[in-house]
Amino acid sequence: MTGGAARGLLAELREKAAARLDPVHLDFYEGGAGTERALAENERAFARLALLPRVLRAAGPPRTAVDLPGAPGTQPVVVAPTAFHRLAHRDGELATARAAAAAGTVLTASMAATTTVGEMAAAARAVDPAAAVWFQLYLQPEREVTLALVRRAEEAGCSALVVTADSPVFGRRTRDDRNRFHDLPPGYAAENMRGLPGAPPGGTRDIAMSPALGWADLRRLQAATRLPVLLKGVLHPADARRAVEEGVAGIVVSNHGGRQLDAAPAAAEALPRVADAVAGHVPVLLDGGVRSGSDAVTALALGATAVGVGRPVLWGLAAEGEDGVARVLAHLLEDTAHVLALCGAGGPRDLGRDQVVRRGPAGLPGIGEAGSW
Numbered sequence: 331m332t333g334g335a336a337r338g339l340l341a342e343l344r345e346k347a348a349a350r351l352d353p354v355h356l357d358f359y360e361g362g363a364g365t366e367r368a369l370a371e372n373e374r375a376f377a378r379l380a381l382l383p384r385v386l387r388a389a390g391p392p393r394t395a396v397d398l399p400g401a402p403g404t405q406p407v408v409v410a411p412t413a414f415h416r417l418a419h420r421d422g423e424l425a426t427a428r429a430a431a432a433a434g435t436v437l438t439a440s441m442a443a444t445t446t447v448g449e450m451a452a453a454a455r456a457v458d459p460a461a462a463v464w465f466q467l468y469l470q471p472e473r474e475v476t477l478a479l480v481r482r483a484e485e486a487g488c489s490a491l492v493v494t495a496d497s498p499v500f501g502r503r504t505r506d507d508r509n510r511f512h513d514l515p516p517g518y519a520a521e522n523m524r525g526l527p528g529a530p531p532g533g534t535r536d537i538a539m540s541p542a543l544g545w546a547d548l549r550r551l552q553a554a555t556r557l558p559v560l561l562k563g564v565l566h567p568a569d570a571r572r573a574v575e576e577g578v579a580g581i582v583v584s585n586h587g588g589r590q591l592d593a594a595p596a597a598a599e600a601l602p603r604v605a606d607a608v609a610g611h612v613p614v615l616l617d618g619g620v621r622s623g624s625d626a627v628t629a630l631a632l633g634a635t636a637v638g639v640g641r642p643v644l645w646g647l648a649a650e651g652e653d654g655v656a657r658v659l660a661h662l663l664e665d666t667a668h669v670l671a672l673c674g675a676g677g678p679r680d681l682g683r684d685q686v687v688r689r690g691p692a693g694l695p696g697i698g699e700a701g702s703w
């Protein structure tokens with residue numbers, strides 16, 4: 331086989347995106363923090379793992395539907411929140427929203443979107459009135475600003491909030507520093523931040539990261555909304571346990587695509603212990619490095635209910651707009667169902683953690699050992 335034959339759709343769209351994007355914007359999308367070790371580890375962790383198929387289980391065709399907060403019967407691949415889609419394509423977040431709705435996947439609207447969450451949710455619902463949209467939120471130091479953002483998400487019809495907790499300070503992005511990319515170009519803005527309390531007339535507030543936030547702030551948020559709240563950026567099992575005690579509706583295991591703590595482990599490596607700590611009380615999602623159905627199924631076998639994808643969506647968007655995002659999502663969903671079938675699973679719940687082993691000579695002794703991972 332020639333190299334090209336097995337290259338895959340995502341690699342193709344990534345190359346097309348790289349050829350089209352302003353190199354500074356490409357670096358913003360692709361880059362991570364520090365030496366980009368956490369970024370690299372996300373994909374490497376999946377590459378180190380193999381799936382052990384089960385045979386003759388009479389599983390029938392895979393049913394992929396899963397229940398997520400505010401999204402019953404949805405697909406096990408969701409669109410992770412990523413900033414600034416209009417730098418990738420003129421249609422920006424509207425293209426992403428339409429493609430996610432068409433694919434039947436949850437769209438997580440970023441607080442740092444270049445389109446308002448209201449416009450995004452309307453675009454998704456124009457494609458599918460039942461489309462699920464979540465709103466990702468950085469808790470702001472000023473409570474009234476956070477609450478104004480929550481009201482916007484509620485009014486947009488969002489069905490859950492995703493609070494990103496891994497950013498007490500903004501990660502040090504080596505490529506952005508080198509490129510001096512620290513502001514959106516003229517004509518673009520973080521539209522959700524327009525007209526908030528304290529914003530200049532007609533202008534936007536900056537998104538603040540705060541190291542002063544604590545569990546009490548999360549609790550106050552939960553008391554101020556009826557929406558389910560997921561906590562994103564959890565890697566320590568003790569934090570996952572605490573979050574469940576605090577009544578969160580879901581946990582997102584994530585190192586922020588390697589853009590925050592460079593010394594963080596891969597999301598896939600942190601997942602099993604977080605899943606153990608959560609013990610099925612709420613859904614656990616994983617994002618970081620998911621590039622194939624095999625990666626998604628590996629995460630599902632290790633205890634995730636669903637996975638999120640960040641950069642692949644941006645590659646599709648930059649390469650081909652709405653069609654590109656649609657191709658990425660359809661491919662990942664189809665590949666996930668296909669790999670489930672090959673593993674002998676009739677659905678995500680049929681997978682066992684014993685079906686995931688480390689590659690290499692040290693891998694096989696781990697088979698079947700609970701907690702070998």
Ligand SMILES: Cc1cc2nc3c(=O)[nH]c(=O)nc-3n(C[C@H](O)[C@H](O)[C@H](O)COP(=O)(O)O)c2cc1C
Pocket residue numbers: 358359360372410411412413440441442466494562584585586587588589617618619620638639640641642
């Ligand atoms: C360009 C870019 C922008 C991002 N913006 C946000 C954001 O605004 N809020 C957030 O919680 N996470 C953000 N993330 C992190 C993603 O939600 C997700 O954790 C990560 O991209 C998953 O890894 P993957 O890109 O390998 O799929 C961003 C990631 C990228 C690559």
Ligand SMILES: O=C(O)C(=O)c1ccccc1
Pocket residue numbers: 413442537586589
């Ligand atoms: O780049 C990011 O990862 C991110 O989360 C972000 C947050 C605010 C503004 C721009 C990007």
